[in-house]
Amino acid sequence: xxxxxxxxxxxxxxxxxxxxxxxxxxxxxxxxxxxxxxxxxxxxxxxxxxxxxxxxxxxxxxxxxxxxxxxxxxxxxxxxxxxxxxxxxxxxxxxxxxxxxxxxxxxxxxxxxxxxx
Amino acid sequence: xxxxxxxxxxxxxxxxxxxxxxxxxxxxxxxxxxxxxxxxxxxxxxxxxxxxxxxxxxxxxxxxxxxxxxxxxxxxxxxxxxxxxxxxxxxxxxxxxxxxxxxxxxxxxxxxx
Numbered sequence: 568x569x570x571x572x573x574x575x576x577x578x579x580x581x582x583x584x585x586x587x588x589x590x591x592x593x594x595x596x597x598x599x600x601x602x603x604x605x606x607x608x609x610x611x612x613x614x615x616x617x618x619x620x621x622x623x624x625x626x627x628x629x630x631x632x633x634x635x636x637x638x639x640x641x642x643x644x645x646x647x648x649x650x651x652x653x654x655x656x657x658x659x660x661x662x663x664x665x666x667x668x669x670x671x672x673x674x675x676x677x678x679x680x681x682x683x684x
Numbered sequence: 685x686x687x688x689x690x691x692x693x694x695x696x697x698x699x700x701x702x703x704x705x706x707x708x709x710x711x712x713x714x715x716x717x718x719x720x721x722x723x724x725x726x727x728x729x730x731x732x733x734x735x736x737x738x739x740x741x742x743x744x745x746x747x748x749x750x751x752x753x754x755x756x757x758x759x760x761x762x763x764x765x766x767x768x769x770x771x772x773x774x775x776x777x778x779x780x781x782x783x784x785x786x787x788x789x790x791x792x793x794x795x796x797x
Contacts, residue, residue: 601784609790610772611787660726677725678725
């Protein structure tokens with residue numbers, strides 16, 4: 568149980584284009600979904616937290632107009648990297664929280680590797 | 685601001701020997717987690733520690749938590765090559781939008797024959 572999927576697993580795009588990444592909880596309803604970014608040989612940094620039906624909460628330094636998060640249902644959240652640039656190349660990992668707001672256990676997706684040329 | 689520090693950042697291990705990874709955090713936390721990450725992969729959950737004095741063991745790995753010292757340790761017993769990976773600790777704190785995880789910098793483990 569508690570499986571989280573991400574799609575696509577990897578994507579290559581040209582600079583200036585937008586890329587959408589999907590995060591789905593397959594066998595549970597997620598009260599909260601989280602988006603992380605990981606640069607090579609670095610740790611995971613939380614980008615934003617989203618609850619279904621409400622606006623995402625972004626961490627300091629994360630541009631909300633560049634990284635659009637939509638949390639349309641209890642099983643789906645999407646991250647759109649708008650006007651991507653090479654510096655946005657990274658490993659993006661989502662997690663889905665189960666157990667009620669404030670007590671979630673986070674289940675991590677397999678990650679999406681983005682390369683912007 | 686919560687800070688989570690791991691040390692060492694890199695650990696070269698010899699098979700059969702014991703090692704410890706340390707995780708210090710700066711403020712009171714609700715829970716502490718240990719994860720494993722293989723190259724190119726996402727995180728694999730190892731342990732969640734909920735209270736002071738908690739100890740959990742799985743195979744050659746054992747994690748413990750001292751909330752008073754704000755310290756968790758991950759002890760590796762008789763290291764084997766399969767344990768080569770990067771290990772992260774993470775601390776969560778209840779935020780306005782839900783629990784937020786703050787990760788340590790990671791400890792890259794390489795087990796040599």
